[in-house]
Amino acid sequence: MAANAVSGALPGGAAFSAAWGFRQLRRRGVEQVLTAAVLVVAGGLSVLALAVLLVAGVVAAGPAGLRTVLLPAAGVLLVLGIALAVFGATRLPVPP
Incomplete structure (x- = not known):
């Protein structure tokens, strides 16, 4: 608490x-x-x-709520996807 x-x-x-x-x-x-x-x-x-x-x-x-939430949610998912891709790319071993 x-x-x-x-x-x-x-x-x-x-x-x-x-x-x-x-x-x-x-x-x-x-x-x-x-x-x-x-x-x-x-x-x-x-x-x-x-x-x-x-x-x-x-x-x-209802439908108005879906429109209000859909765009910000898509933006958050896009940013999260990019962050995960960058994180994954930095963890890959560099070929010699």
């Missing part, structure tokens, strides 16, 4: 909250990899929950 309070109360609080949660888990003896995995999965579930709410809102709004 303290991490959520920090997240909502401070500018950039999400970063402070994640760091605080990481330190708390590490202090309790959780391995570093498992701690990072827990934070990543929690963030992913949060994004999934927000996506479900977005879809429910679009369905409730």
Whole structure:
């Protein structure tokens, strides 16, 4: 609950909250990899929950809601695709 309070109360609080949660888990003896995995999965579930709410809102709004959300969603997916492509390209081994 303290991490959520920090997240909502401070500018950039999400970063402070994640760091605080990481330190708390590490202090309790959780391995570093498992701690990072827990934070990543929690963030992913949060994004999934927000996506479900977005879809429910679009369905409730009807065709006007679909038009309002479709263009920004396509833009986000395009940026994400480009970022993943750049990340993947930087990880490929350079041929000799």
